Amino acid sequence: MLNTLIARTLPMVPKSVVHFAAKKYVAGDTLEDAVRLVRSLNEKLITGTMDFLGEFVTDRKQAEFAAHMGHEILEAIHAHKLRSGLSVKLTCLGLDIDDEFCYENLRSLVFKAKELDLFVRVDMENSPYTTRTLALYRRILEEGFDNTGVVLQAYMRRSEQDIKSLAGLKAPVRLCKGIYREDPAIAFKDREEIRENYKRLLTLLFENGMHAAIATHDDPLLDFAREYIAKNSISKDRYEFQMLLGVRENKRDELVREGHKLRTYVPFGSDWYGYSIRRLKENPEVAGHIMKAFLKGE
Numbered sequence: 001m002l003n004t005l006i007a008r009t010l011p012m013v014p015k016s017v018v019h020f021a022a023k024k025y026v027a028g029d030t031l032e033d034a035v036r037l038v039r040s041l042n043e044k045l046i047t048g049t050m051d052f053l054g055e056f057v058t059d060r061k062q063a064e065f066a067a068h069m070g071h072e073i074l075e076a077i078h079a080h081k082l083r084s085g086l087s088v089k090l091t092c093l094g095l096d097i098d099d100e101f102c103y104e105n106l107r108s109l110v111f112k113a114k115e116l117d118l119f120v121r122v123d124m125e126n127s128p129y130t131t132r133t134l135a136l137y138r139r140i141l142e143e144g145f146d147n148t149g150v151v152l153q154a155y156m157r158r159s160e161q162d163i164k165s166l167a168g169l170k171a172p173v174r175l176c177k178g179i180y181r182e183d184p185a186i187a188f189k190d191r192e193e194i195r196e197n198y199k200r201l202l203t204l205l206f207e208n209g210m211h212a213a214i215a216t217h218d219d220p221l222l223d224f225a226r227e228y229i230a231k232n233s234i235s236k237d238r239y240e241f242q243m244l245l246g247v248r249e250n251k252r253d254e255l256v257r258e259g260h261k262l263r264t265y266v267p268f269g270s271d272w273y274g275y276s277i278r279r280l281k282e283n284p285e286v287a288g289h290i291m292k293a294f295l296k297g298e
């Protein structure tokens with residue numbers, strides 16, 4: 001409880017203090033750092049999805065740079081023969097600037113990825129962007145690209161409807177709980193309610209023959225997924241598990257040993273702060289250690 005309160009005050013702690021705890025969630029500042037990390041994951045039979053950190057970009061040049069970095073990532077994956085895809089946030093590609101501009105940035109990445117036989121996942125951000133993210137994603141699918149997937153959040157009340165409307169397009173969906181602060185009018189808030197919705201949505205994905213990326217570290221959900229997969233003989237080409245870099249590595253390795261496909265989300269870049277604060281808030285124990293170090297002047 002105390003640590004949870006501390007976690008909420010983290011934004012007041014200087015960046016330099018947060019940095020030492022945040023490091024484990026981020027591959028490093030450069031693409032070379034991310035390449036090195038994904039290579040080490042591949043050696044453990046784990047695939048990656050690389051993300052150049054940044055979000056809520058309002059400067060056109062910055063969004064163009066993010067798109068350029070996306071291209072660099074795809075080329076690096078290809079050149080180094082890595083088993084990895086690319087994850088992108090649409091506000092990083094200019095969704096706050098202009099939808100059409102953002103679409104062109106996204107399209108050029110999916111096009112390039114298609115040429116290289118690679119996959120692009122469109123992350124889901126907070127609710128003001130949900131409808132527009134899905135609209136741009138749908139446009140990409142309707143253009144005929146089959147190398148791209150999207151993310152839906154189990155805490156959002158609308159997600160069931162979103163799955164149903166994407167089912168006809170056989171869209172690959174990464175299902176996560178959701179990380180942003182949302183209003184109870186549009187989002188489930190209770191931990192158990194979110195879990196129950198996650199189970200319902202995962203079942204719906206499988207029943208609709210959609211590819212499911214099961215993005216969670218939560219034991220009851222992992223157990224539910226494993227049981228469902230075994231009971232319904234879901235083949236390996238229809239699902240994978242996904243985890244975040246630096247989170248529950250023992251569990252990750254256990255899933256790999258059991259023979260499941262496992263992908264790790266590998267963020268990198270100097271814009272690590274917002275991403276890491278969200279991760280630290282999910283891990284109040286570490287947040288407590290940071291605050292103690294800060295107060296002791298370490």
Ligand SMILES: Cc1cc2nc3c(=O)[nH]c(=O)nc-3n(C[C@H](O)[C@H](O)[C@H](O)COP(=O)(O)OP(=O)(O)OC[C@H]3O[C@@H](n4cnc5c(N)ncnc54)[C@H](O)[C@@H]3O)c2cc1C
Nearest residue numbers: 123124176177178179215216217218242243244279282283
């Ligand atoms: C691959 C991937 C991609 C994602 N993409 C998105 C996205 O596009 N949009 C979005 O809104 N959210 C995204 N998320 C985040 C997600 O919504 C959750 O916030 C996050 O995964 C934590 O939820 P959980 O299901 O693991 O359950 P939780 O109940 O939060 O965690 C279960 C257990 O995992 C461990 N754990 C969880 N987080 C941490 C941490 N940071 N540090 C240490 N231990 C931890 C703890 O032991 C905890 O008890 C993504 C998550 C993953 C795994």
